[in-house]
Structures are given as structure tokens and as C-alpha cells.
Amino acid sequence: MEHLRFLSWNSSGRSKVNALEDEQLMSKESGKLETQLRILCERQGKLRRWIIGLSILVGILALALLGAVSHSTRDPDGEQTMLSPVPRMPRTKVTFEEDKLFANGSNPKSDEAWATLTPQGDGFILLPNNTRQQWDLEPGKPTKAGEVYDISVFHELHCLRHIRTHTFTLQALIGEDDPQKIYDLLLKPTEDHVFHCFDYIRQALMCAGDMTIEWPRVEADGSRFAVDGWGITHECKSWCSCAYTSTAKCVRPNCDPLGSPTLSITPYCLLCHTSDAKGQEQCPYLEGQ
Template sequence: MSRSFDKDSSARASSEFLIEHQARPQRPTRQPWSMRKAALVTVCILVGSLELIVLETILVRWGEARGCPPALLSELNNLVPNFPTTPVLFRKDAFATVDHESEQSRNITRDNWLSYMPKGNGFIAVNDSEKYQLPDPIPFLGQSAYSIAVFHQLHCLYAIMDIYNDLTSERPAGHADHHHHGREEASAHHHVDHCFRYLRQSLLCCGDTALEGQDPNTNKTGTDGTGAVHMCKDFETIRSWAEDHRLVNNKDALK
């Protein structure tokens, strides 16, 4: 509203500038039009500013009453707090994957991944869940349970890696129960397919736009993501909050 007013005022001022240079009889008993117009403009600006202040106050109070609008990648209903962001340099973690040589390496890798999971595996209770914009709750121990997405994502990624490790390792002797193995394989396919779909949606949602450069560990042209700084949520703060609000005390295997 103020921009269109200023534009119109400018146009009228330009026209008046031309008019004032024409010879016209003076009327000393009345204020010149330019002075009256300046006063009118001043009053309108003051009134407009006051309206903006009042409107902003109303919007702030309305926002406080309803809760702040959810931030990017936060919980829609403000049931989970907004966590601080921090720059994170992506590095290679030698224990994030197995060496494909020993079972001990798989155990070390599993423990490494478990260290990112909170007690309770990221499940929290939400009372009166029907009051919020939420999917149906998971019935658990007589409560309405929900999973914090990042821990579901970690679970899925580990499950894919674990099945890959199964496929690339030598099968132990005595694996002859083909019928039983067929059922397990079908279940594994279903789980991994779910994880592929779920993680793709998660990546599209995050939309990480950090700029990644040349892989510092090789002369081959390309990037593996290491060496780039990403703006990330403070993961330890998230893990700590999830642990403080856990439903149970155990920390299960990721599979």
C-alpha cells in the first residue's frame, strides 16, 4: 500500500512541478497546495506506519498463541524443539563400514552405528495425538508412540548396508534350508525396498546444498563428499533430547 502511494505521490508531484511554473494568481488567504499536500503525505505516512506497527503486534501475538511456524526439517506441530545448526566438516570414518575380511569388523561397525542411536531408539510418546496433524500413532506399551525421523533413517541405512555385507560375505556351511531362506530373503527384499523409498524421500526433503569439491584422497577427477562443510543440526543435542524423552531404556540392534 505504501509503495503504490509513494508512486502516485511522485507522479502527482511531477505534474504539480510543471503547474507551479505557470503564472497563476496567488491566494494569500489559503495555504499553497504543495504545503497542504506535504502535510497530507506526512499524516498518511504516520498513519500507515502506525497501522504496520499494530498489524505486526497482532501477528506476533497470534504467532505466539499458536506457536511459531515450523522451521525447515522441524516437527510440524512444534512437539519437538528446534535444534541449533552447526558447520560440520565431512570426514571419512574408518569404522562406519566393514573391512569385508572379518566378523570382528562387522561387530565394530555395528557398535559404531549404535553409538548414534539414543536409548529408546528414538521413540517418544505423544499424548492426545488426535489434536495434532500427525499420522496414526504406533500403539506401544499402552501409549501413542512416534519415531523421530532421523533415527528411522539411520536404522534404514544400516539395514541396507548389513544386507549388502551379507551378500558380499561367504555364506556359512549348512545353509541348506532353501524354503526357510526364501522367506527370509523375501522379508529382506521388502525391508530394503522400503528403505530405498524412505531414504530417497528423506534426501529430497533435506535438499542439502553444500558445495562439494575434488576428493582429496585421489588424483581421479570427482568427489566423495569429504572436505566439504555442511550446515547441520547439532546431532548430539537431538540425540540427547530423544534420550531424555524415551519410552523405554533399551537400545536395540539396528536391524
């Protein structure tokens, strides 16, 4: 009986020992799982912080890139503009007044004044080869020295001069023996060009969109009803800067890729060195050019 009790106790003891060992093993395994879980949580926390930091960095870089692109395509006033090798022109205040040198019929002095509005090179500029791509420009007229392009404002003046010439030629035909023959010979071939110029100047004026407010002039009796535009101050691009920039990049006579003569006379703004009542601006930096 004692032997049986010993066996019984021995069996019961072994069960207790096994249970204790199992409990210890489970405790160890649980401890390992808790440790692994804690490590995993820590890694997830670090990963989350890395993702947040990286997202912020990408956002900052995206904003910086957007700002750089926006800065390159907007002027200081926030207006949308295009990339161009021509720098932004400074602005100046100009008061519009009638100038009889231009508001006149065809005569040597007026004709010369109109001709001198175009700087040397007739407004055409030369860009070095393989540079137009950075400005997203279509190909110009190819030459060995570079590619030739026109500047819009000088194209507009060219058109205005052409319309002026056409008008005074028509005027000169009055009283001729055979005006139709002269018209067919001199004017008919250039009509398409004149029509082009009317439309081109129309679009140029609408593009510039000068929104200066104008008031009626004072009549002899003190009344106001007619608006002639004189005596009104406008904010304009510096004309001397426009002429200077075009001259600096102009097509020179000694490398004339257009095959046409260029003007060698002094641009009109260089003839006016004082800011007079007619709003002509000073151009001291152009003296001697």
C-alpha cells in the same frame, strides 16, 4: 367611508401581521432544521471517525494474528516448517571425513558403532495422552503412559542399518553350498522392507536437500577430477542435540509399549567428547546422561 377605510386598513394590517408571523415561524423552522442538520453532520463525523478507528484496530489485530501464525510456522531463516513437540535443533559446522569405523565390513566394532547411532528407546518417543491435538498429529501407538511416535532421522538410520545387514548377508552367501536356500530363508522375507528403505532414504535425502558445495579431491599427481566429499564443511543440525532430545522423550525400558527391547548402550555422539578432525562435536551437557 372612514369606516370602510378603517376596515380596509384593519384588513391590510392583519395581512401584514399574518405575513410577519408566517415569516417568523418559517425562520424558527429553518433554524431548527439547520440545528438538526448541524447535529446530524457532527454525528456523521463522529461515526466516520469511529469507523476509521475501528478499521485500523481490526487491521492491526489481523496483522498481529497473521504475524503470530507466521512466527509459529516459520523458522528464523524464514523457511516454512510444521508444528512439532520436538524443538528446533541448534546448528553446528561439521567437516565430513572418512571414518573407517563406519566405512568397513561387518565386524564387532563396526557393528557396535552402527548400533550406537540410535539412542536409548531406538528413536521412539512418548507423548502424554491428549497432547497430540495441539501439534496436529495423527494418533500414535496407544499406551497407558501416552502415545508412541518415531522420529524420522532414526527411522532413516534404522533403514540404513537394515540395508547394511542385507548387503553383508548377501556377501556371506558367496561360496555357500546352497546360497539360494539360505537366500530364501533369510533374505527373501525382508526384501520388501529393503525396497521400502531405499525409497524412504531417497525421499529423506531429497527432503533435507543439503546444498553444500563440494570440490574435487587432490590426486597423487596434483590433478582434481573425483569428488569424494571428504574435507568439506557442512552446516548440520547438532547430532548430540538430536540424540539428547530423543533420549529425553524416549520410550523407557520399564514402560516398553512397543513390546521390543531398547538399546542400553551409549549413543555414538556421547563417545566423542572432542571436536576432532572428523568433525565430531563436543557434548559436555550430555556427560553423565
